[in-house]
Each structure stands twice: as structure tokens, then as C-alpha cells.
Amino acid sequence: MKSSRHVDRRVFLSATLGAVALGLTACAGNETPTAALAAGAPLPEAVPKGTKLVVGDKEHQKALEFSGEVEKFTFQVEFANISGGPQTLEAFRAKALDVGAVADIPPIHSHWTGIPTKIVASRFRQDPLNHAIYRLGIAPGVPVTTLADVRGRKIAYSPGQAQGALVLRVLHQAGLSKRDVKLVELPSTGDVYATALASRQVEVAPLGGVQIPRYAAKYARDGATTIPHGLRDDPGHLYAPVTVLGDPAKAAAIREYVAAWARAWRWREANPDEWIERYYVKDQGLTAEDGRWLVENAGVADIPATWTDAVARHQETIDLLAKETGNKPLRAEDLYDRRYESVAADALAAGGAR
Known part of the structure; x- marks a missing residue:
């Protein structure tokens, strides 16, 4: 599996673990078991030295790099050459990935295939019917x-x-x-x-x-x-296995990653010409015309501070899929980790996107 690595800045931060449940967990890139973080416990504020996340987000990786956000991480991040629901799910199953970037169906499918996951960040499109994917x-x-x-x-x-x-x-x-x-x-x-x-x-x-x-x-x-199909098709999520979120160090690192993820979205929108040239043309080999079409069609990202509406729409999708596929109905609420709900929006409100 091809990947690129960015080494941490050797900044030592002691982690406040909050309420910790008894148990052990081992996740991607971490061979040493640690005390598991309870599902309802507050997220740790600090990331312990030596923490690593493996992330599958091929496109937005470049926005994090170009914007300088990667250099700010207090942990090591490895970007895996993985995209899409099936690849991400297989990497989760192999414990080779901590965070994946997908639409709204893979988080549903992961539960139906025995790999419980939680959404930790959500992005939509403003005016989604006129900017359909x-x-x-x-x-x-x-x-x-x-x-x-x-x-x-x-x-x-x-x-x-x-x-x-x-x-x-x-x-x-x-x-x-x-x-x-x-x-x-x-x-x-x-x-x-x-x-x-x-x-x-x-x-x-x-x-x-x-x-x-x-x-x-x-x-x-x-x-x-x-x-046109006339339906909303704009959800974009970051999600992670519940086993990864049970690791207090990784849970804290994911919080930091989500904040940087949001700021990098705003950087993309503020620097469309640079994004087109550096990513679509030089990295992906597309024409500048293709790049402009993609940027214009995407419109502006909506990164909400609350997921209530998103959860309701997700539930409608789940109910339809369960009926059509014969799978067991799920509660959309169970697909989201509300501890991360405002992290991205808070990061944007605090500024810092360059």
C-alpha cells in the first residue's frame, strides 16, 4: 500500500484521559495496548507523544499539505492510498486504517457487515441541488x-x-x-x-x-x-471504527485532525487557482478546464455546527436501504459520535485557515 508520511514535531503533550473504561484496545499503527476510552467519556484535549493516525483521504490530503495544516499536527499522520467505501471497509477490517473519508452509505454498510463505525466529521454542499455530485x-x-x-x-x-x-x-x-x-x-x-x-x-x-x-x-x-436526478447527494463524512475511537490517544488525535480538515476546506475555497493547478493539473493529470469545472460544480462546503438535520436525512436513507436490501434497520443516531459534532465548525469560527 503506497503512502506518504509526515513525522510529528516532537512536541510533548500530556494527555488528560477523562473518564476511562476498563479494557484494552490495539489499533492501526499502535502495537501497545492502552486503557480504552468509554464511549460516552469526554474527548481528551491533548495528544500523547508517539501517537499515529493512518488516514484514507487521498484528495483532501493534498489540501492539508498545501495549506500547511499537516505541519501543525502534534502527532504522526500517515496517508494511505485508499478511497471509497469498499477499500476503506477492508482496511478497517484489517486494522490497517484509523480514519476514512466517504459519503453516507459506507457508514451504514459497515454496521451491516459487522464493523461498527462512527462519523466524526460531516460536510455538505451549500445549494446542494444546483451543485449535485x-x-x-x-x-x-x-x-x-x-x-x-x-x-x-x-x-x-x-x-x-x-x-x-x-x-x-x-x-x-x-x-x-x-x-x-x-x-x-x-x-x-x-x-x-x-x-x-x-x-x-x-x-x-x-x-x-x-x-x-x-x-x-x-x-x-x-x-x-x-x-439531473433532483435529489440531495452531497454528504461527505470522516468516520472511524469504534475500536479506534476507544483508544484515548487516537481519539484526541482525531479531534485535532477534524479541526485541520475543516480549515483545509476553507483554504481550498479561498485558493481555487492554486488548488486547480497543484492538485487537479499537476497531481491528477487533469486539464485546467476539468479542474475549473470541478471547483465550480462543488460550490461552497457547508460544515454545520450541529448534525441534527443530517442525522434525520441519514435515517431516511437507512430506512429505504433496509427495505430494499433486506438488511436490519439501524438508528442513524448510532452512526454518529456526537463528541465531535462541533469540532470542525468551532475550528472555522476560531479562524486560522490560511
Whole structure:
């Protein structure tokens, strides 16, 4: 697994552990068991020397680096070359990862697959319907112009990922069920969906990122289109296994990481030209035009001080997925660690983003 490492600044901080439960826990990058932090105990304020976090957040890693936030950490952070729900979940299962960056479906899926996790940071998009992450790609020549038109169509479907949940939500919005369409299981990585649409392997598929303008540019002349789905698809979360959050040193480090994560988002928005050039062009190999499209389509990040509305929306998604997949219903509240609820917003209110 490829990764880059940033060594701590050797700042010694004694940790105030608060209420500690009896027990032992060992997490990624920490071979020495420590007394476990009770689930309801206050978060430690200080990070002990020698603490390390392994984080899977490939894109935002660069924002943390470019903004200078990485240099401020009082712990060691290793960025793993991992993204997406399936990869993150497997890394959690192998105890090789402490924190992952995903949408709203992987935290649900992790509970259904026996790896309890908690959300520690949440980000959304201001004006989310006009700054949607996905559009529905329509195969060349297929007469789909509204959600109702997907009846009877072959639709790309990726269980356990945001794209898969979006498909189920689209069907629900259109008054349809899985029985009314043919779901074709395909991984949503890279340009798999765009290629499947072009070859008519599927007729409808959720496209995201630069795949949206690229698909239109490449296949519009053949009759390919994209249409809006009209639903919110903007959740972005940091989440961690409950075993990691039970480690008092890591729990404190995650608190510090979440604050830096929020400030780095504001840095991205304040420095769009630098972000496009350094990340999208030089790091990802995209064109400046692609980078500008991505920045403009993303809009402004909404990092709320309370998760109440987010939890309610998450519950609606859980209820729909449980019904459609046959999985056991969950309480959305149980997916969130409220001790971190205001950490990101507090960091922004305190300033410090450069």
C-alpha cells in the first residue's frame, strides 16, 4: 500500500484521559495496548507523544499539505492510498486504517457487515441541488428524459456505495422499485460506468466528477445525454471504527485532525487557482478546464455546527436501504459520535485557515 508520511514535531503533550473504561484496545499503527476510552467519556484535549493516525483521504490530503495544516499536527499522520467505501471497509477490517473519508452509505454498510463505525466529521454542499455530485448518464439513443422513464431500463448498481444508494433513491422518487428495472452490478470506479453506457451494457448510470462533462463531450454526438436526478447527494463524512475511537490517544488525535480538515476546506475555497493547478493539473493529470469545472460544480462546503438535520436525512436513507436490501434497520443516531459534532465548525469560527 503506497503512502506518504509526515513525522510529528516532537512536541510533548500530556494527555488528560477523562473518564476511562476498563479494557484494552490495539489499533492501526499502535502495537501497545492502552486503557480504552468509554464511549460516552469526554474527548481528551491533548495528544500523547508517539501517537499515529493512518488516514484514507487521498484528495483532501493534498489540501492539508498545501495549506500547511499537516505541519501543525502534534502527532504522526500517515496517508494511505485508499478511497471509497469498499477499500476503506477492508482496511478497517484489517486494522490497517484509523480514519476514512466517504459519503453516507459506507457508514451504514459497515454496521451491516459487522464493523461498527462512527462519523466524526460531516460536510455538505451549500445549494446542494444546483451543485449535485452526480447526474444520471443515459446511453446513446435511449429515450430517458425524466426519472419515470427509467422503468424497464438496465441501470448500473454498486451495492454499499453512494452511487448504489442514489439509484435506489431515484427509483423511490419515481414511484418504482427494483422489480421495475434491471440492476446490473458494476464497480463505480474510474470510467467503468461511462464505458458501460457507451457500449449499452447499461442504459442508465450515475456519473460523478469529470465523468459528467467528459461523457457528454465524447458521446453526445451519438445521442448520449445526462439528466439531473433532483435529489440531495452531497454528504461527505470522516468516520472511524469504534475500536479506534476507544483508544484515548487516537481519539484526541482525531479531534485535532477534524479541526485541520475543516480549515483545509476553507483554504481550498479561498485558493481555487492554486488548488486547480497543484492538485487537479499537476497531481491528477487533469486539464485546467476539468479542474475549473470541478471547483465550480462543488460550490461552497457547508460544515454545520450541529448534525441534527443530517442525522434525520441519514435515517431516511437507512430506512429505504433496509427495505430494499433486506438488511436490519439501524438508528442513524448510532452512526454518529456526537463528541465531535462541533469540532470542525468551532475550528472555522476560531479562524486560522490560511
